Amino acid sequence: MAGGKVNNSPKILVFSTEKISDPAIDMAGLLKLHYPPTVYTIPVPCSSAIKPRWIMHALEQGFDGVFIAADGTDCPYGESCTTKTGEIVRETMEQLKEKGMDPARLKMAAICSVCSEPFVKHVKSFAEYLGKEKEVNAVE
Amino acid sequence: MKKKIGVYICHCGGNISDYVDVEKVRQAVENEGGVFLSKTTMFACADSNQKDMVSDIKEKQLDGVVVASCSPKLHLLTFRGVAERAGLNKYNYVHANIREQVSWAHSDNKTGATEKAIHIVKAAIAKVRNAESLEPVKVQSTKAVAVVGAGVAGMRAAIELAEAGAEVFLIEREFFVGGRVSQWDDLCITDETGKELITRLYDRVMQHKHVTLFTGAEIVENKGSVGNFEIKVKVTPRHFKLQCSGGELQKAIDVCPVEVPDEFNFNITKRKAIYHNYPSEYPQLPAIDMKTCTRCGKCEAVCNAVDFSQKTEYLNIKVGSILLATGFDPYEPPKGEFGYGEIDNVITLPQFKRVIHYNDKRLIWQGKEVKNIAYIYCVGSRQLNGDNKYCSRYCCTSTIHTAITAKNKYKGIHNFHFNRGIRTYGKAEVRYDESSRLGDVYLQSFEYDPPVVEARDGQTFVKIKDVLTANKELEVAADLVVLVTGMVPRKDNSIAGLLKVPKGRDKFFNEIHMKLRPVETVIDGVTIAGASQGPKNIMESMNSALSAATKSFSLIDSGELALEPTVAVVNKEACEWCGKCDEACPYSAFEKVEKDGKMIAKVIPSVCKGCGMCLPVCPSNALELIGLSDHDVESMIDVLIEKDTV
Numbered sequence: 001m002a003g004g005k006v007n008n009s010p011k012i013l014v015f016s017t018e019k020i021s022d023p024a025i026d027m028a029g030l031l032k033l034h035y036p037p038t039v040y041t042i043p044v045p046c047s048s049a050i051k052p053r054w055i056m057h058a059l060e061q062g063f064d065g066v067f068i069a070a071d072g073t074d075c076p077y078g079e080s081c082t083t084k085t086g087e088i089v090r091e092t093m094e095q096l097k098e099k100g101m102d103p104a105r106l107k108m109a110a111i112c113s114v115c116s117e118p119f120v121k122h123v124k125s126f127a128e129y130l131g132k133e134k135e136v137n138a139v140e
Numbered sequence: 141m142k143k144k145i146g147v148y149i150c151h152c153g154g155n156i157s158d159y160v161d162v163e164k165v166r167q168a169v170e171n172e173g174g175v176f177l178s179k180t181t182m183f184a185c186a187d188s189n190q191k192d193m194v195s196d197i198k199e200k201q202l203d204g205v206v207v208a209s210c211s212p213k214l215h216l217l218t219f220r221g222v223a224e225r226a227g228l229n230k231y232n233y234v235h236a237n238i239r240e241q242v243s244w245a246h247s248d249n250k251t252g253a254t255e256k257a258i259h260i261v262k263a264a265i266a267k268v269r270n271a272e273s274l275e276p277v278k279v280q281s282t283k284a285v286a287v288v289g290a291g292v293a294g295m296r297a298a299i300e301l302a303e304a305g306a307e308v309f310l311i312e313r314e315f316f317v318g319g320r321v322s323q324w325d326d327l328c329i330t331d332e333t334g335k336e337l338i339t340r341l342y343d344r345v346m347q348h349k350h351v352t353l354f355t356g357a358e359i360v361e362n363k364g365s366v367g368n369f370e371i372k373v374k375v376t377p378r379h380f381k382l383q384c385s386g387g388e389l390q391k392a393i394d395v396c397p398v399e400v401p402d403e404f405n406f407n408i409t410k411r412k413a414i415y416h417n418y419p420s421e422y423p424q425l426p427a428i429d430m431k432t433c434t435r436c437g438k439c440e441a442v443c444n445a446v447d448f449s450q451k452t453e454y455l456n457i458k459v460g461s462i463l464l465a466t467g468f469d470p471y472e473p474p475k476g477e478f479g480y481g482e483i484d485n486v487i488t489l490p491q492f493k494r495v496i497h498y499n500d501k502r503l504i505w506q507g508k509e510v511k512n513i514a515y516i517y518c519v520g521s522r523q524l525n526g527d528n529k530y531c532s533r534y535c536c537t538s539t540i541h542t543a544i545t546a547k548n549k550y551k552g553i554h555n556f557h558f559n560r561g562i563r564t565y566g567k568a569e570v571r572y573d574e575s576s577r578l579g580d581v582y583l584q585s586f587e588y589d590p591p592v593v594e595a596r597d598g599q600t601f602v603k604i605k606d607v608l609t610a611n612k613e614l615e616v617a618a619d620l621v622v623l624v625t626g627m628v629p630r631k632d633n634s635i636a637g638l639l640k641v642p643k644g645r646d647k648f649f650n651e652i653h654m655k656l657r658p659v660e661t662v663i664d665g666v667t668i669a670g671a672s673q674g675p676k677n678i679m680e681s682m683n684s685a686l687s688a689a690t691k692s693f694s695l696i697d698s699g700e701l702a703l704e705p706t707v708a709v710v711n712k713e714a715c716e717w718c719g720k721c722d723e724a725c726p727y728s729a730f731e732k733v734e735k736d737g738k739m740i741a742k743v744i745p746s747v748c749k750g751c752g753m754c755l756p757v758c759p760s761n762a763l764e765l766i767g768l769s770d771h772d773v774e775s776m777i778d779v780l781i782e783k784d785t786v
C-alpha cells in the first residue's frame with residue numbers, strides 16, 4: 001500500500017446523501033465530535049445512486065476504505081432504497097473478492113439526519129480496523 | 141474545460157481560520173489547473189464580499205467559481221445567486237464545505253484540518269472545471285388543483301385554493317363528506333360538534349363556483365407530472381335521483397332486507413344497504429351500497445328516487461397540483477389485546493364516543509348500565525413491540541374530554557384512567573385539570589408493565605401496578621373498558637402507490653423535511669395535509685391544510701414552472717434497452733424510444749427527480765446524473781487521494 005507510514009491515519013472516502021446523512025455529518029462538526037481528518041465526503045442525492053465503479057476507483061487509487069452513509073428507511077425517494085443500496089454493496093464486494101482485495105474495506109451503515117454520534121463511532125471503528133490492516137500489510 | 145476559475149476561501153470570522161490555515165490553503169490551490177484568481181475573505185457571505193465577487197466575475201470574465209466556507213445547506217443558494225447576478229450561469233458554481241466537515245470537526249488537529257481543507261478545495265476545483273451551464277426545465281402548468289379527501293382538511297384546503305383563484309376538484313371516496321370529524325359529537329375545547337364544523341365547511345364549498353365536489357369518487361389513473369397531472373377519476377353512482385322526499389326515503393330504508401355492520405358507528409350498530417350516516421348529512425341524498433345490495437327491488441317499489449340505471453362514470457381531469465388529505469383510520473386492536481374481541485365489554489374509544497351519542501339518559505352497554513369506566517391509554521401507539529412507535533397526539537385529550545362528557549351526561553359515572561403519562565398539551569391542559577377536579581382517578585404504568593384485563597365471576601377487572609403509588613397493585617371492577625386507540629394510516633392508501641408518494645417509517649405519507657418543508661413530498665406538485673401525514677388533531681390539520689393549499693397554489697399560479705435540470709441522462713450510443721433503469725426508477729421517468737434503428741431509454745426531465753437510483757443498475761453504464769458524472773466523481777476522488785502537501 002502507498003505511503004507505508006504506519007502512524008498515518010487510513011484514508012476513508014464517505015459517500016453521504018444530500019438530504020439525510022450529510023446533514024448528520026455536518027452536525028457532527030457542529031457538536032465538535034472529532035474523527036480522523038483523513039475522512040473525506042462526497043455527497044450524492046441518494047445512496048442507491050452510488051456506482052460500484054466509483055467505489056472500486058477510490059479503493060484502487062489509494063483510499064484505504066469506503067464508507068457508505070446510507071439513507072436507510074429515511075430515504076425521501078422511497079422504500080426501495082435500503083434494498084438497492086444493499087445490492088450495490090453486495091455487488092462491489094463480489095468485485096473486490098474477485099480482485100483479491102479485502103471486501104471489509106467497504107462498509108455501509110444507515111445514518112439518519114441526526115445520527116451524528118453513530119456516524120463518528122462508525123468511521124472511528126472503521127479507521128481502527130483499516131489501520132490495523134495497514135500495519136499488517138506494512139509488516140508483510 | 142474552464143480556464144478562469146475564481147476561488148474564495150472564507151475565514152468565517154475565526155470559525156474556519158482558527159483551525160485551518162486559510163492562507164496555506166490558498167497557496168496550495170492557486171496553481172491548480174484553470175485557477176485564475178484565489179482569495180481569502182473574512183466573511184464570504186457578507187454583502188461587501190458578494191459585491192466583490194460579482195465585479196470579479198464580470199471584470200475578469202470568470203467562467204467558474206468555488207467558495208470554500210460553511211455547509212452548502214446554508215449558503216449554496218447564496219453563491220449561486222452571486223454567480224447569476226454577475227451573469228454567470230449558476231451551475232458553474234461549486235461549494236466546498238470546510239467548516240462543518242473540516243474546521244469544526246477537526247478542531248483538535250490543525251495540520252490535519254488544513255490538509256483536509258486543501259484536498260476538499262482541490263476536489264471542488266476539479267468539479268467546477270468540468271461544470272456546464274444548465275437551464276432549468278420549463279413546463280407550463282394548469283391552474284387547477286385536485287384535492288383528495290373531503291374531510292375537514294380537504295374541504296378547508298379546497299376553499300382556500302378556490303378563493304385564491306384556482307379551479308378545484310374535490311374528490312371524496314365515500315358518498316358523504318366530513319370524514320372522521322363527522323363521526324364526533326362535542327369537540328374539545330370549543331364544544332362545537334363535528335357535524336357543525338362540517339356543515340360550515342360544506343356550505344362554503346358548495347357556494348364556491350370554482351369548487352367541483354365528487355363523492356363516491358377516486359383517482360384510478362395518473363399520468364404526467366407537476367404542472368400537468370392527467371388524472372382519471374372513477375365516479376360511482378349513488379343510485380338516487382337528485383329529488384328525494386324524506387317520507388319515501390325512510391320507507392325505502394325500512395323495506396331494505398340487507399343489514400351490514402355500520403362503519404360510521406365503528407360496527408357497534410347495523411345499517412341497511414340503502415343508507416345515510418345521519419339524517420342531515422351532506423350531500424343530503426342517500427346512497428345505495430352496491431357491494432352489499434342484492435337488487436331485490438323492494439326499495440324501487442316504494443321510492444321513486446331510486447334509480448338503478450345510473451352508471452359508473454370516468455372523468456379525465458387535468459390539474460397542476462394534487463393535494464392529499466386522505467386522513468387516518470383508528471387503530472383496530474387484534475383479538476385478545478386487552479381482551480378486545482374476547483371480553484364483550486371491552487371497546488375502543490371511537491366506539492365509546494358513538495355509544496355516548498346513542499345513549500341519552502342512562503349509559504347502557506350490552507343491556508347493562510355502566511358506572512365504572514376504565515380507560516386504557518396508548519393502545520396501538522408508543523408500542524414496545526409493534527410497529528407504531530409514535531404518539532397519536534389526539535388521544536389523551538380526546539379521552540379526558542369524553543370522560544368528562546360521560547360524567548356530565550349520566551349520573552354516577554366513575555372514570556379510571558390507566559395511562560402511561562398524560563399529554564393534554566397546549567390549550568387542552570384545562571380539560572385534564574377539570575377532570576382531576578371532578579374526581580377522575582389516574583393510574584400509571586410504564587410500557588413494559590401494562591395493565592391487565594381479565595374476566596372473572598361475570599365481571600371484568602383491570603389490574604395495574606401503579607407507579608404513582610409506589611407500584612402498589614390496584615384493581616378496578618369495570619363495567620366498560622375503553623381502549624384508547626391511536627391513529628394509523630388508511631387501510632386502503634392505494635393513492636400513494638398511484639402517485640408514488642413515499643411513506644415514512646410510520647407508514648404515513650412522508651414530507652421532504654419535517655421542519656423546513658413540512659407539506660411537500662419528493663413528488664413535485666403533490667402536497668400532503670391533515671392526518672394522512674401522521675397523527676394530528678383538528679387544529680393541526682387545519683394548519684397543515686392551509687399551508688399545503690398555499691404551496692400547491694404557488695406551484696400553479698404563474699402558469700409556468702422551472703424545475704431543477706440536474707436529472708439523469710442516457711448515453712444514446714451505449715444504451716441497449718434492457719429495462720433495468722425503468723424497473724429501478726421509483727417515478728416512471730423512463731420511456732422506451734426508437735433511435736437510429738434501436739430501442740433505447742429516454743429520460744422525461746419533468747418527471748425525473750435526480751435521485752440516481754438508475755445509475756448503478758445499468759449494465760452498459762449508459763446513465764449519468766448531470767453534476768455527478770463518472771468524470772465528476774472520479775476526478776474528485778483522484779484529487780482527494782493526492783499526497784499531503786503540508
